[in-house]
Amino acid sequence: MIASLPLALASLISAAPFSLAATGAPQDRAQTCRVAASEPARAGLHIVRIGEAWSGVRVRxxxxxxxxxxxxxxxxxxxxxxxxxYAPAQRKICVNRIASRFGGWDSHNGIFMAFDPQGYLHVAGNMHASPLVYARAPRPDSAQGIALAPMIGRDEARVTYPRFQKNADGQLMFLYRSGGSGNGAWVANRLQNGRWSRLSGGALFAARDRDGPVSAYPTNPVQDANGRFHVAIVWRRTPDTATNFRVSYVSTTDFQTWRQASGKVVRGPITPDNGGSVDDAGVDHGLGTSASLSLDGRGQPVIAYTKYDEAGANAVYVARPSARGWSIKRLASGKTRVAVQGRGTRQRADVTSIANLDPGKGTVTVTFPKSKAQILRFAPPSGPMRQAADGADRPTRIAAALPLPRGLLRPTLRKVAVIDAASGKPTTGVVQYFAQDSNRDRAPACDAKAPMACKPPASPIYLVLPD
Known part of the structure; x- marks a missing residue:
């Protein structure tokens, strides 16, 4: 396990020039290729400079x-x-630009990418209640010629949270929310014979329940060894995060018929009423938008989420199904309370974050507001176990010493695990770059504390591989 590069290489990387992000309109350029600029192997690592990324805000x-x-x-x-x-065998990097430009400071505008079973590359992103931005490559195993393309032409005016997903048969699916926060339905398209079509006549997760408009914030579907997909959902009433009110859980094999943890079968769309309730926290009880779901060694779901505890402090809870419903345990509470409320992406220091939920070991990494990350422990399952099939393998922790420039709004070193397109599991590769913190999806001010926040330098992008 290697945390950083030798000082000589760190100094070389730190000498790489930082360029200011341009503000012009998108340029429709053809593919540009070059010989990869890489450093000699040191400390068992191979480092390739990919290019430069805009560093103004944390984006997926x-x-x-x-x-x-x-x-x-x-x-x-x-x-x-x-x-x-990047083709290592030829030491060649080719960059293809799509006619879509990130015009604001919204960290919701992440990018998603997948290969279909025939090897064609699909990309979607740069959307937050925005018209669909989707591109596909014209030839397999190549990004050359990738360009914007239509999908099905319905429910594509206000797209948020796009994600690609393979179903139990290996077909490529495209899931997203159509509509706004507090009033948006999730839908799914399926790719068959090179054409997209709506998976079913209705939504996956509805935009209304019996009490009015809602919107769902689902986890990524996690597939078990039997091909069933498990999803946890946080429900919200309005665009204000203070109106998060319930955690639900359902599973499915076809994304049309669903099952609660009790075994009860329900037909979609899923609503707060028919989705299996895990925790009815209620409005104004600090329920965080992002829950985390993983599977234990028996393929049973474990859900971690945040809400206020009895004293009103931010706290982390773990829920797992039992014979009497859901068993919920509070793992820990923060020292101070930071209100869960407002619109837009909050700064890292104001959010209780959850990462690396591992039911087999009974651990989860938690960062309370204005605190350092800590590993919390809970009782792992007992009884016969089998290896979980949830793709939770951890990538090898390799990293380059990429320095953070001064003058940005709380910049961090971003580390993106390289995912194997076939298995969906992390490989030993890591992509690294830096980016500054979010500012409620608004442009940050250039002030004495962060004089470069409103005009951030571009970040070098490095692919770090074991030599």
């Missing part, structure tokens, strides 16, 4: 490996949506 970037090549999607220094393709 994906990295994939397929048939020996690496693919990374990002917003370049000019904020244009770009796909870098």
């Amino acid at each position: 970037y994906p990295a994939l490996r397929r048939n020996g090549k690496y693919y990374f999607a990002y917003f370049d220094a000019a904020r244009q949506l770009a796909i870098a393709e």
Whole structure:
């Protein structure tokens, strides 16, 4: 396990120039290729400079490996949506730019990427209640010529949280929310014979329940060894996060017929009324938007989430199904209370975050507001176990010493695990770059504390691989 590079290489990386992000309109450029600039192998690592990313806000970037090549999607220094393709055998990097430009400071506008079973690359992103931005490559195992394309032409005016998902048969699906926060339905498209179609006549997760408008914040579906997908959902009433009110759980094999933890079968769309309730926290009880779901060694779901405890402090809870319903345990509470309320992406220091939920070991990593990350422990399951099939393998922790420039709004080193496109599991590769903190999805001010926040330099992007 290697945490950083030797000082000599760290100094070389720190000498790499930082360029200011351009503000011009997107340029429709053809694929550009170059010989990869890489450093000599040191300390068992191989480092390749991919390009430069706009560093103005934390945005989700994906990295994939397929048939020996690496693919990374990002917003370049000019904020244009770009796909870098690296072929190690030829030491060649090709960058393809899509005619979509990140125009604001909204960290919801992440990028998602997937290969279909025939090897064609699909990319979606740069959306928050925005018209659909979707692109596909015209040839397999290559990003060359990737361009914007239509999908089905319905429910595509206000798209948020796009994600690609393979169903139990290996078909590529596209899930997203159509509508706004507090009033948006989740739908799914399916790719068959190269054409997209709506999976069913209705929604996956509804935009209303018996009490009025709602919107769902589901976890990524987690597939077990039997092909069943498990999903936890946080429900919200309005765009204000204070109106998060319930955690639900359902599972499915076809994304049309669902099952609660009790075994009760329900037909979609899922609502707060028919989704199996895990915790009816209620409005104004500090329920966080992002829950985490993983499977234990018996394929049973374990859900971690946050809400206020009895004293009103931010706290972390773990829920698992039992014979009498859901067994819920509070793991720990923060020292201070930070109100869960408002719209837009909150700064890292104001959020209780959950990561690395591992039911087999009985551990979860938690960061309370204005505190350092800590590992919390809970009782792992007892009885016969089998290896979980939830893709929770951890990538090898390899990293380059990429320095953070001064003058940004709480910048962090971003580390993106390279995912194997076939298995969906992390590989030993890591993509690294830096980006500054979110500011409620608004432009940050350049002030004495962060003089570069409103005009951030571009970040070098490095692919770090074991030599």
